[in-house]
Amino acid sequence: MKPSTEKRLFQYALTNKKYILIGLICLIIAVGLELTGPFIAKRVIDNHIVGIQTNWTEVAEKQDKDTVDLNGTLLKRSDRLTENDQIIGQHTLLQAERQYYFVHDQVPPSSTVEDVTNDLFTIRINGTTEQITGVQLSAGELYTFFQPEIHPIILLLGLYLGLIVIATVFQYLKTYLLQVSANKVIQRMRNDVFEHIEELPMNYFVKRPAGKIVARVTNDTEAIKELYVKVLETFVNGFIYMIGIFIALFLLNATLATICLVIIPILFIWMKLFKKYAGNYNRIIRSTNSEINASINESIQGMPVIQAFRRTKETQEEFEQLNTRHFIYQKKMIVLSALTSFNLVNVLRGVAFVAFIWYFGSHSLSGETIITAGVLYAFVDYLTRLFEPMTQIVNQLPQLEQARVAGARVFELLDEKGEKVEQTENQEVNGDVQFENVSFAYENDNYILKNIHFQVKPGQTAAFVGHTGSGKSSIMNLLFRFYDPQKGKITIDGVDTSTLTRQQIRQPIGIVLQDPFIFTGTVISNITLNDPAISREKAIAALKAVGANQFIEKLPNQYDEPVGENGNEFSTGQRQLLSFARALAFDPAILILDEATANIDTETEGMIQEAMKVLAKGRTMLIIAHRLSTIQHADQIIVLQRGEIIEQGTHEELLQQDGNYQQMYKMQQGTAKHITAI
Structure with a gap:
């Protein structure tokens, strides 16, 4: 049984547990220092400000700084008397x-x-009235009583300020460590996701639009990043603050602190309810977001077709349907979040303050307990602080659910079965390729290839021809082990490819596609693919060997000319020459040309033919071709029809058989003459 998404997210967090632990220790210290503030304020208020409203003892002489002189009368607080005071x-x-x-x-x-x-005062004492004598104090006389308190007040306020400064340092360290740790965790996760994508079989990409896969790597990991960077810090920060505040509340008044504990199960129940509904909404939102990405990606790539066939309105309507669905569920999330955020916390805050007023008020009115101003201030301060982290936690619930759903989608991708990409040592391969009674179906028993049997000896060139859907590309897919056959076996130099890793098989094989892919970078980087084994000199020699230097050396930066996305600044023929040079630079023992000349104009075809001759020297070549004029030199030509080999031989042998190959050749010859005549 697979662990839950929450557990797996937690396991990722533990990959950087050292710094996270140090950050949490810094947080605990910072919280402890900050929460001493109300206690210090309580002491200042009760002992040194309101504390002067107490019993004062008249003494015979001044023994210490706690003694004050009120118009010649020496007075000292009764709670500060010593044995020496008379x-x-x-x-x-x-x-x-x-x-x-x-x-x-x-x-x-x-x-x-x-x-x-x-000078006669009427005073109510515990429900009864008495008359005693006394005087009203002026501001100057009152200040006399405050003089002994000034120094301890300054010391306590200095202590409070110092603790805040120290707490600020620990808060900075906590924030820095947790943020850096969070970004390291998400960096590792993105690397893991991208690395796993490279390990996935080809049919995974065939069945899913590129935009949906991109959304898993970008949008979903970004949502998880917010979890580690912001949400978890808020939750940990909030819970530690709340624990610290409850400890302080219990120190002040255990009864009221116990009443406040009711807040915890209410918050927990609400989080469970929020998870239930928000999780469902977020799954739809993130799934729709992936579909939007896929739609945008497809629309941008197909924009020339969309505009040419005047399908812009229909495309917009399809996009609007997805966008509307996204908006509807985002609105539902907003409604849920609005109910959660300030409303829930304000209700709890109101209930807590009502309980606070009722408890202290009833005890004061009954005369059971006299609440000091300092305790009152400290309790209000702690209650206010208690709801700050609670508000932050509740406000992060939507982001938490987004991250949880995004995490489930990312782990779903990581759980797809793949094959580890391992570096393999270059092995000597002669290039003997053999298909032995191979049958293959992409789905179920709908066989695309049926009992295919042929052998291409080292250094030979084999060409595969046939109408669309005859199975030519499927043969190459099997050779590359993008897929595995259901029946038969494929061998290279007599070794069954199913016993080798995909990397071992692909290491000696190169490929040139019908529509060559050119990467963003420079001309040289597109040949070397940044492989340190391919030197600059080797890459330039390959470009010259295939004749690509004829147009490259006319460029402003020649071999260091910047190349944009897919090399759109080059013609199809020029891009194909670059891909030929790339294949030559890597010097594979087996080279596959997948309809590499299909999109080439007649003028460029001559250059491509010369490049193919260069590539063919000393290596086994398998060519998928539509233009029969480019494969006449092949050692064997294999004609396919509906997944079966119907003819096999050299160009001359097949022409003499008066079969499908001869018909295709005559048809292309006739077309060529017709074009020439025009």
Whole structure:
């Protein structure tokens, strides 16, 4: 049983686990440092700002910096008394609205000042009222009480600032390490995908449009890149923050922190529901996107035909159908995401704050617990911070589902059976090719080749002729092992090709196609294909040998002339000469010419004929040809009809047989005379 997509994505992430682990450690440190902020703020508020509203003891003399002088009276906070302090009396500092009062008695700091008449205060203490004496403090007198707190406040704020700076350094390291690791992971995945594509059998590409395969390598891996670069970092970052915040909440108030834990299962249930619906939508979106890519690719390649046959409107309508389907499911994803993002988190945030207000408010009103301003501030701060990562996580759910679906599509491609591409040592091959009673069908029992038997000895040239669909190209596909025959066997130098790897078979074989493929680069790079074994001198010698130097040396940069996509700046004949030179430079023991002269004009045909003579020296050649004039020199000509060999011999022998070959030859001769006459 294959592992799930999520597990395989996780396994890819572990390919760079060292840096990811260091990044996570940096993240944990950064989170720990950042989350100390509310605790420091709580201490500043409770101990040093609101903390002055407490009982003050009058002492006989000033022992330390915690003692203040209020108009000649030495006072010290009761919670800071030492054994050396001589107590004279008790006082309390109270606040009523914006005024501060100094009463000459010891009362709870939570007492409420209800009335002030001259120096007589009416104070409510635990539901009862008392009258005591005291004075209203001016701003200067109030500042006297703050003087001992200034230094510790500065130290705590300095500590907070220092922790933030250190946390910023660790946040930078975390971001850098996780981002670099994510990009390395996706780099490896793309390499794996492209490497696997090179290992896939030819029928995989036959059955699928190129645009769909390109979408797997580009669009789908790009979606997975967002998973590693952004989504996973957001999730890990968010979960670690949430864990840290819950720890802090439990330290502040275990009961309310427990109530807040209800958020976790709600979030988990929502993620499961989102995965169910969003996964289905994303599968359709990404599949449609592949079809759009395939449609665009096909339309661009076939634009001359589309415009020539005035099919632009119909092509546009076909594209619009795909585009509309893509839009409809994107809209469904938007609706789902809109329900998820801020709505869900805002509801949870509202419920949490209602619980917070109810809990603290009810306890304060009942008198069971007095909540300090610092605890209140810290709890609100942590609750606010709790929903920030939650919002980020929920907002990344659409991207997570896109990446999960894209990952499934990429792994589906990677699971296609292929054959490892391995470097093989150059082996001496004589070029003895033999097909022994070979039968082959692309699908089921619909045989394209039937009981094919022939031998091409080393250094010989064999030509295959026949009408379209007779099986000529299928013979070459089998020789290259793009496919394997259902019956019979194929041997090279007496060795059954099925016992060799595809790379071992293809190493001594070269090919020149009817429509030669020219790569973007230079003239030289198209001959060497950047193979270090092919020197510049060898490539130039090959170009000269086939006569391509006649037009190359007229170019501005000659052999270093830049070549565009598919060499469109060259004529068909010139491109074919380049492909001949490429084949000659690689010096294969066996060379296949797949209708290499079919698209050549009469003037260029002479150059091609000379190039073919150069190529034929010392190697086995198999030629698929429509023009019989180009194969008259062949050692044997094999005539195919509906997958069977009906005639075989030299050019002269076949003309004497008065068969299909003679008819084809006479027909082409007659056509040639007709063209000459015109």
